[in-house]
Amino acid sequence: MQRFILGKKNQIALMSGILIVLGFFSHFVLENTTLFNVSFVIASIFGAAPIAIQAYQALKVKVVSIDVLVTTAVIGAFFIQNYEEAAIVTFLFLFGSYLEQRTLNKTRSAIKELTEMAPESAWKKGESGEFEEVDVDEVDEGDILLVKTGAKVPVDGTVIIGGGHINEASITGESVPVNKVIDSRVFAGTILENGTIQIRADRVGEDTTFGKIIELVEEAQDSKSEAERFIDRFSQYYTPAVLVLALIVWLFSRNLELAITILVLGCPGALVIGVPVSNVAGIGNGARNGILLKGSEVINDFSKVDTMVFDKTGTLTVGNPEAAESEYYGENRKAALGYLASVEGESDHPLAKAVLKDIGETTVYTVEETEVVKGGGIVAKVNGHRVAVGNVALMAKENIALSEKAKEDVKRFEENGDSLVLTAIDGKLEVLTGIRDQIRPGMRVELQRFKKLGVKNLVVLSGDNQGTVDLVARELGLTEAHGHMLPEDKSAYIKKIQAEGRIVAFVGDGVNDSPSLALADIGIAMGSGTDVAIETSDVVLMNSNFSHLSHALGLTKATARNMKQNNTIAVGVVLVLLASVFFSEWMNMTIGMLVHEGSILVVILNGIRLLRYRLRGTQSITEAKIETAEIA
Structure with missing residues (x-):
């Protein structure tokens, strides 16, 4: 029964709203006091049912949740026969929960879009040499598959016959098609825009790059930052404190309505939802642009980076010497x-x-x-x-x-x-x-963007000779350059500057530099999603476009700011509401709950802005790639 009621929360909220409208209609139009009271009593009972169940479930695990505060307030409102406010408070609480879930689902649209891109079927070569359509789960490594124009590539594989142009936006965030010929690698979830190819399946199912991307983004969106963990701990003590405050007010004033109002006004709804919605939206923006941010903690650490250390070959340079x-x-x-x-x-x-x-x-x-x-x-x-x-x-x-x-x-x-x-x-x-090797085009401009974003030190470490490294550093305006560096030397250097109090991001290819990627505060892998890069680093750029990196840094800083804004709004609203109880005569349960739900909506809308984030002074990644293609 509990599961059934909780599953019908939205329908209950709608029914409660209709009953409230009926109650006001009977009062102001029909002037029927009985129908007025009956409508609000039923609306209160209906609305309180799912809230009370959630409160009971929370108390079973020794957690005093927001639902406990609201349930206690509604019971108190019934006790003083204030059915009108009880009904409106429960309706607003349920309606706010609906808006919260709906908006959070919107912020998770990036992972939903990725999931919908996952291929469902494949044309597999049978023993007779003919191709037949099968479910993608029936494809094994080594199978030969046919991919036609407009179709999704079903697995990670290698082209063995044919050629064409593939849109790899689902992997790299790049919308410009990539030419594929025999022996080229292809990735699951990408789309063959023209041509026909046959591929050998190298990795299938969850082992594909696309499968790992989905898994990583899902894990990242479900992860909690230190800020969220702090808020969780804070809520454990805050909500009981509100209960105690309401009890003290009632003991001294003997005003039950005032005590109930304090319970409603003290609900920390916006505080609980503010940080998660910012994180989810920030991670979603990154996923849409071929940037994998591995969790909320990564966003927090990356936003504070003051030193960026780069490998040279394949990172600062083209990697095609x-x-x-x-x-x-x-x-x-x-x-x-x-x-x-x-x-x-x-x-x-x-x-x-x-x-x-x-x-x-x-x-x-x-x-x-x-x-x-x-x-x-x-x-x-x-x-x-x-x-x-x-x-x-x-x-x-x-x-x-x-x-x-x-x-x-x-x-x-x-x-x-x-x-x-x-x-x-x-x-x-x-x-x-x-x-x-050639330095990447536009690299100096990109490095200047890092400085504008607050990165004070730009360092290159390379196994190359010092003369070559110095030349690259002079051309790009780096602050430090160190050559003849073995992998262990790079790790030792990172430990040294971390000991000096610097917050370090290391940018490498994810293979030779895996020790440094793991040791740095933030490891950033450049490249087309190699296994080592995905496993070792904190941030994965699914291609080597440096504009993605400046976008990622700007995005994490914007996300961190967004979290602080949401927390400020949430705490400010609670303080203003509680103060208004004691220093004004107009504050009541209904107004308090309405303001609370409004603040929740404000922090959610503020978080959603991150889905449209773009680094100032730059083109969107898609626009830049189209322009590059037109010039070429």
């Missing part, structure tokens, strides 16, 4: 390049890809006894030779002496802003390659 210049020191250049290509073929590092692209077609040998030296490079056995490929530190570790010319070349390459790849074969330096 190319060989700029090379020097050779041995007699057999062809063999040296073959050994170099063989070793670099074992690595997925951007520098390795740049070297391979520069070498082009060459003889490749079997690589044996590969040893990855963290922060240094790779040492391996190739065709009977010991080959070391890496930076200057690796050469020193391998006891490889550099000639005077080689030292001069290293210095010159560094001054030119090159990342160095040195290749030694059997203890002798054979090849020096300078790799150069």
Whole structure:
């Protein structure tokens, strides 16, 4: 019965409202006092039923909730036969609850939209070679799927046949379609706008990037910040205190109506709802723009960041480096390049890809006894030779002496802003390659936005040589630049500045920098939603567009301000109402409850503003991408 009544709260509120209208009609038009009283008594009983049930359930777990205050007030109103106010108070309370839930559902629209984007079916290749439509839950890893124009990609996979343009807005927040060819990765929930492709399923169900995004956003919206936890604790003591205050007032004044009025006016409804609605709206705005904010606590910490530390490659730079210049020191250049290509073929590092692209077609040998030296490079056995490929530190570790010319070349390459790849074969330096990456377009402007948002220190940490890092820092106007940094060096640096009292955000690729991402107050992963990025960081940018990062920082600051505004409104209303009881003659239960519900609506509407938040002085993310596409 309790579940049934609570499930019909909205209908009860409507019936209560109709009875109240009937009561006033019978009083002012029909002048029928009996019908007037009967209407308000029934409205009071109907309206009080779900509130009393909620109060009972709260008391069972030893919580004195707002429902307890209202139920006590209604019982008191019945005792003094003030049926009119009892009916209006219960109606306003139920109607306020309805508006609160309806508006909260609107703030959760981002996750609802994401869920609706989830694919429900797929065209799966059967044993006969024909494709048949099946439920997406029936797709397994390794299955071959057909995706037609206008259809949603059902799983994370790899294109094996065909090509086309895919709208990846559900993953990255970008509305401009991305061209997909054979061997391109595709993500569940994205839409093939033109073309026809066949894909191999790599990840299915909840394991897809889209599935993880939904899970993370749901968890984030349900999480509680320290502010919310404080308000929960505050409410546990506040509501009993209001009961005690009402009892004291009654004992001294013997005015039961005054005591009941205090119970109603003391309801902290807006205070309880103000912070959650801000958090939910802020997280929803981020989700719509390809920004995953992992919970309310992240919003609070990110809004206070004063130091941002960046990895260089793939973060401040495009992450697609190319060989700029090379020097050779041995007699057999062809063999040296073959050994170099063989070793670099074992690595997925951007520098390795740049070297391979520069070498082009060459003889490749079997690589044996590969040893990855963290922060240094790779040492391996190739065709009977010991080959070391890496930076200057690796050469020193391998006891490889550099000639005077080689030292001069290293210095010159560094001054030119090159990342160095040195290749030694059997203890002798054979090849020096300078790799150069391009700084992201518009990066300096974006970094200035961070300063305007209150970030005082902009720092770059890189495993690259100091000359290259200094060049990037000068061009971008960074406050500090540190090169030759191993992963453990980056972590040590973050610990050091945290000990100085700084609140640190680290921005990296989510793979090599995972220790720093975990250690920083806020870890921010750039990239298209890699597993490590999603698991390790606090904020995930589903692509590497830096305008998303400034938007995320501005959004968290706006959300934190919104929370404070809502708390100020909520506390202010309660103080004004309680003061008016003692210093005015016009305050009563009905007016108090009406003002309370109005304040709840105000804080909800204030929170909803965050759904439309956009960093001042910038285009919307969608507008910027369309403009970029038109220029291209």
